[in-house]
Amino acid sequence: MKVEYTYDQNLLELKELINGNDVEFQIRLFDSELKNKLKKVRQYFDENKVLTDIYFYIHPNNSYQVIVRRDYFNEFIIQLFTQQLLKEIKWT
Numbered sequence: 001m002k003v004e005y006t007y008d009q010n011l012l013e014l015k016e017l018i019n020g021n022d023v024e025f026q027i028r029l030f031d032s033e034l035k036n037k038l039k040k041v042r043q044y045f046d047e048n049k050v051l052t053d054i055y056f057y058i059h060p061n062n063s064y065q066v067i068v069r070r071d072y073f074n075e076f077i078i079q080l081f082t083q084q085l086l087k088e089i090k091w092t
Contacts, residue, residue, distance in 0.1 A: 003077055005089045012085065022067050025076075029062040037083040038064060044079050045072075 007014055011034060015026040029035060045054045053072040057065040068076045080086045 001091045003074060003089060003091055005077055005081070005086045007086045019067065021070055023070060023073050025064075025066040025068065027064045027066060029064075032062055034085065035062065037085055040083050041076070041079045041085070045076075 011029070011031050013026075013028040013030070017024045017026070027038070029038065042054075042056050050072075053069050054076060055067040057067075059065060066076070077086065077089055081089050
């Protein structure tokens, strides 16, 4: 199954790239208020016992690089949706 999602392009920019066994996301927030929501996504994964599920890298200008193991991809997308960074998700 493939996951499709939508987001408000006025609030953020999201690019997804396949990188071997991982999926790499480039996220740029246009509204700095969204930082706390992305921090909650990171905190969710920091609190589990798996150290290699997701790597967060913070870059200047509200830009983030997030590397997600493929087996955690759906969980990451669901967390983005839970924090209202995505408007809609569906499996096709």
